Amino acid sequence: MSETSKPVEKLTVEDAAQELARLAAEIAEHDRRYHGEDAPTISDAEYDALRIRNAEIEAQFPDLVRQDSPTGSVGAPPAEGFAKVRHAVPMLSLAKAYTDQDVVDFLERAKRFFERDKDFDIAFTAEPKIDGLSASLRYENGVFVQGATRGDGTVGEDITANLKTIADIPHRLKGSGWPEAIEIRGEVYMTYAEFQALKERSAAMGGQDYVNPRNTAAGSLRQKDPAVTASRNLKFFAYAWGYTTEDPAPTQYDSVQKFAEWGFKISPLMVRAKSVDELIAQYKLIEAQRSSLGYDIDGVVYKVDQLELQRRWGFVTGEPRWAIAHKFPAEQATTRVRKIDIQVGRTGTLAPVARLDPVTVGGVTVVNVTLHNEDYIKGLDSNGQPIREGNDIRIGDTVVIQRAGDVIPQIVSVVIDKRPPEAEPYQFPHTCPICGSPATREVNEKTGKEDSRRRCTGELICPAQAVEALRHFVSRGAMDIEGLGAENIDLFFNAGLLKTAADVFRLKDRRAEVQQALFERREAQAREREAAKGTARKKVLSAEERTYEGLDKLFAAIDARREPELDRFIFALGIRHIGDTTAALLARTFSTVEEFIRVGKETAAAEDPHTVFPSINGIGDTVIGALIDFFGNERNDAVLDELLEQVHPKPYVVNISAGSTVAGKTVVFTGSLEKMSRGEAKAMAERLGAKVAGSVSAKTDLVVAGPGAGSKLKQAAELGIEVIDEDQWFERIGQGN
Template sequence: GQDYVNPRNTAAGSLRQKDPSVTASRNLKFFAYAWGYTTADPAPTQYDSVQKFAEWGFKISPLMVRAKSAEELIAHYHRIEEQRSALGYDIDGVVYKVDQLELQRRWGFVTGEPRWAVAHKFPAEQAMTTVQKIDIQVGRTGTLAPVARLAPVTVGGVVVENVTLHNEDYIKGLDSTGQPIRDGIDVRIGDTVVIQRAGDVIPQIVSVVIDKRPADAVPYEFPHTCPICGSPATREINEKTGKEDSRRRCTGELICPAQAVEGLRHFVSRGALDIEGLGAENIDTFFNAGLIKTAADIFTLRDRRPAVTRALAERREEQARQREAASGKTRKNVRSVEDRNYEGLDKLFAAIDSRREPELDRFIFALGIRHIGETTAAVLARTFSTIEELIRVGKETAAAEDPHTVFPSVNGIGDTVIDALRDFFGNERNDDVLDALLRQVKPKPYIVNVSTDSEVAGKTVVFTGSLEKMTRSEAKAMAERLGAKVAGSVSAKTDLVVAG
């Protein structure tokens, strides 16, 4: 049979098989340790409930114990840690839980996580490998992000080939405050490094094995120009602190293809316009085919259906050739690009058309203005009500010598956001892009009909966790319509906390 490296991915992939016989053929086993909705608790406690599972014929972990003190918990943690390598399955730690189920219900959840359970992770497994090269990726806001390409190595059951190097100071062996990390040793191409997966998830370089550094290894020279468009890449100076930003950014903005692609991906993402079926792969395909360069082009794809069909067919053909090369098997029936079709095209066009009248806060967030996330976008929408008013104030603010004489004082909007709006609306290259987009979409006015006689009027409300019948954004909007003030975190001024 086939050897699988990662048990979690293997199990998840097996359970997602469309053919149940494939799932049945996989040698999957599990320990029962929790349950979903029941009309009554299996037992009054977590421990006794799991013992019930064993009585009913389920397999349970023989390592579960009931402890009476923190010292007992830590002692058992170390006992399991000693057995870790001899177990017939991978584990990354233990979980401590409040035993009484009634107490679990009273303690509840915060941001989707139980207050009555806490994970105690084992130290991350480490491995040694070499840095083969360092690539530079360009993000949506122009950030140049270095990535080390490693000789493949298995860490905690996962093959690691890439690890982020964050920024040029990190490569030099310095943190964001200029203090040394990794004993101040820089990372060079050819270096032997020790890596681990932080939390058994994210790969990171722990140290450089300086004794194994090649004699011809030289300090890495971080590029001062964008590797994609060739524009200057600069480190901005914080006017308040006088310090350089730790990240170097491309100044090309809209002429930079990398920023354009990332901006388009952001525009259609879930928190923005949330266009179903237009994920990263399709964005890349249409961009590389010259079908979309700005967000406005997305809404004219229906008018260019033959070109869209051809782009998708060419991508499928290229993917088929790659599979053919990887497997060494030759396809019996090779369909031409003209013979291929894409059955989901009408559904994709319908999803695009359904977003021609987006909510104003989503539209502002979708524009990808630096420092403006979902929460700030909602504040701007509530403040200015229409996109036309935001544009007017934004342009006047950009033209003013002192932006504070134009931009209103808004709770939650500081100099950082105001400067970002000035940069965006003061950039003439953004005018044509925004005008073309607004010819395709009409953002809805943000209207809040505040109720003054509701029970929450005038109160400060905080939402946390996942709500069952609506999103948190919808709940916040409803609370505001009822006259409440919605805050992002609990403080002395909080009146109500709604925990999902």
């Protein structure tokens, strides 16, 4: 049993220290993705479980509490590109309740704390917990002067101009009686209707797809152009305040009612209550109305109503004692599996997808759910053990699905009682549904076990793999060609304009055909919209409407990538098991694309690849095997030759011989870098022969700190590690002014 699965009471001191280190790193990464990038990768419930385990271990081993403990952290550091705002009063997170008993315990703690006030009835408020982006709005003499995101709870991003585009946020307070200065706090959100309208507008223009209202609202609020924010029709609920020169009212409830008088929208579901029964009754009422509200909520917040008692009860690290968020369980729904389709990915993986009767879960209409692989369909894990009630999944089955947080829906169980008599176990295909090539499950030579995924062996002759490979080739982490997203790749591929990566750089030579393909898609989408409205398409687009305004910009973006960095080029090739980090290792080792290809081909031809391929720390047999497969396939030779006629990857230069002062050193970048992105900083240091680490340790040689550097700076001081700022970094590497 690993320390990650051991009960806390069975952890040794060594286990606990390792587990706290793992949890600190994992929670920090999820905070960054959720608050900094608006792109969570786990559910709220999974995230909360990580924090609960961390808190339990810290309580059991108080001497092991880390300086970077998640217990005291809120949110994530402010994103680059916006001015920073320091909150006069921190924007804290809330403790969580998951059961009715947790709510009972919360009220019992309150009663015990205020036990001496025996003749004083403690009241509480209950209101929906809106799932959006927290914002703080500063008003001086009734005028809105500054708005900021939560950020890390202490420092946020200045998004004043964007907030001013939201109709629910008054530029000047109404009525009278407002304090000389006050920071109104609340949640910016997007309604389901507006989210769906945005998705339709974006699809009609061939733009990006949007995942969910919460992330879309957050991304909309962080736009550099306020006009983009204004077009998204965001909403705002006010529910709290930070700094104020005087209390709006003596109680939480009456203060929020004041906000309504001043021109803010407040939740109509906020109530005042005095007992557990009343609070839980309101929780159940709100939960019952959840799907009909038109916007996302993920729980109910309870607060001590009297402000005097809030102040007396005070705070615990990162959280007020006088408030708690009662979270909703993962929302579930029942639907039917209409069919199972097989999609083929970039590396040939056959990915099964269940097509469902449409059902609304968590405010989102779900019609598809991934089935992962054929073992999953059979209801088995990698060890052949059952993973769900009801075991296998069949076409026609009634299934229970859930969306925990904002993650992809999953099947929880199969309702066996409703299984049709004619339903047969699903037969996973052994040939590719796209090209007809055999689809096989590889065997791991070390373990002797079959891989859980079945893959098409057609490679470049398989259209599905070709499309996915092209999508990967132009993606942000690879060649990063702006304007050539998944929809345009699909369009140009189906129109015969793209077959291989080299064709991307020949699109400009086929301008008229590219423009015609874009026009035909726009016209088809217009007809679909008219048909959906029940009206006929009255006219074709005019000659002016047929012109795709972004065409010159697209061609310019393509031309700008004709001399890519070698590591990006290697990653863009889409070789199995070679991610961006491994691509950088290969680029650093071989320096030029010619040397990379030469060694790759010689390795593929050798009886013993280890006699040819150099020993590289971080690259093992799995990667070497993938290179052998790639360079040993003659069909890839022609593709590479054509591509290299169009692009000329720049040599990967490591300036060790040029007197690099950081060669061989381990460098940590922390804080908000102002002259370069974090990715640029890492690439720069690696090209100078340095190793970039994500955390400070005794092995760290140098810390480069920008504004807002926190615990890493303190660790560096304790370990006696040299710390410099960004300007000093450029001077150190010989690029100072």
